[in-house]
Amino acid sequence: MPIYKTITIDQYTKALIWKIEEPIEALEESIELSDYCAKRYQNMSSEIHRKGFMSVRQLLKLLGYTDFDLTYDAKGKPHLNDGTEISISHSFQFSAVIVSNRKVGIDxxxxxxxxxxxxxxxxxxxxxxxxxxxxxxxxxxxxxxxxxxxxxxxxxxxxxxxxxxxxxxxxxxxxxxxxxxxxxxxxxxxxxxxxxxxxxxxxxxxxx
Ligand SMILES: CC(C)(COP(=O)(O)OP(=O)(O)OC[C@H]1O[C@@H](n2cnc3c(N)ncnc32)[C@H](O)[C@@H]1OP(=O)(O)O)[C@@H](O)C(=O)NCCC(=O)NCCS
Missing domain, CATH: 3.90.470.20 (4'-phosphopantetheinyl transferase domain)
Structure with missing residues (x-):
């Protein structure tokens, strides 16, 4: 069961949690990465990290975004091109994304x-x-x-x-x-x- 929890906080704020149980090939399915993210992904040696990264792209998809809507600033903070606030976390078997019109952080x-x-x-x-x-x-x-x-x-x-x-x-x-x-x-x-x-x-x- 990939999508583990959906938390609707208000009209503009939603958090999604993914439980990573599938093989990496399933997580990669139908995901296209920007050049920047493809390079990062290629350099990840840990399978746990790769799965966390790809499961986040699956969560983005559920929220109506693709990897091309996401950029990272010099400090590594993710930003969505439409101005919606976003925060990302992954830890072993779980990953999470929160989006909002307000400043947000998730861990x-x-x-x-x-x-x-x-x-x-x-x-x-x-x-x-x-x-x-x-x-x-x-x-x-x-x-x-x-x-x-x-x-x-x-x-x-x-x-x-x-x-x-x-x-x-x-x-x-x-x-x-x-x-x-x-x-x-x-x-x-x-x-x-x-x-x-x-x-x-x-x-x-x-x-x-
Ligand atoms: C950046 C940091 C918050 C990431 O947290 P983490 O628990 O290691 O890892 P998480 O999986 O929860 O979060 C990683 C995500 O945070 C986001 N992130 C990275 N740097 C960020 C920043 N400067 N601002 C906001 N988000 C950031 C990214 O989206 C990243 O995932 P992605 O690159 O795959 O998209 C953490 O490494 C850090 O630097 N913490 C501060 C440490 C500190 O000051 N400690 C002193 C007290 S002991």
Whole structure:
């Protein structure tokens, strides 16, 4: 079942998630790539990466776009030629695309133990001390995904995960929260939404 989830957020905002279960040949079927993307694709040595890349083109197709509608800026941020905002993520068996008329970012992460090791780099770890092992990994993955999604929304270097992005605390009953981003003496608030499935976490960030 290739298309795994469709999330309609509002009239202009939609997220699609693909579960990658098919061989690469099936994902390549009926997909044409721009010269830029064909070159990138040829240079990808990992099958997981190639499948992630092609499944994103399948999601674009479902949204009515082709690879020729997509360009990348110098920082690697994708843009659609019609001005619609887009964000892309892929992680092992899943990929996701979100499109909107608002600024958006999306991230999919596999929930993994190693998140604990890098946690001090992106969040004040003492905030999570009351959580058991499983919930700790879940929450850290959510906060990490949130910051990655916001990083993509901004699309440029210089956004520091620890100092510039503050994710408001949330409980597991509430799969939504807000985040404040501090940039150029300006504080901007974003809505965050979380999904969990099959030991993966997906986060999308939207301008309010
Ligand atoms: C760019 C970055 C966000 C990608 O995230 P990732 O989890 O590695 O990979 P994902 O699959 O989720 O996302 C990859 C997609 O992000 C998009 N992307 C890449 N650079 C981007 C940028 N500067 N802005 C917005 N989107 C970007 C691309 O669409 C890419 O997929 P594609 O090239 O196949 O289309 C990440 O590598 C990064 O640089 N994060 C910031 C790291 C950081 O500051 N860490 C410090 C705190 S510890």
């Amino acid at each position: 999919i992460e596999k929930q993994r133990d190693k998140i604990k090791r890098i946690a001090p780099k992106f969040t004040p770890i003492e905030e999570y001390q009351s959580l058991g092992e499983t919930d700790l990994i879940r929450k850290l993955t959510m906060v990490w995904g949130a910051k990655e999604a916001l990083y993509k929304l901004y699309g440029k270097k210089g956004l520091r995960f620890l100092e510039d992005i503050f994710v408001r605390d949330f409980d597991f009953q509430n799969f939504t929260t807000t985040a404040e981003v501090y940039q150029n003496n300006l504080t901007t608030t974003y809505r965050l939404n979380f999904l969990e499935f099959e030991s993966y976490t997906c986060v999308y960030a939207l301008a309010l």
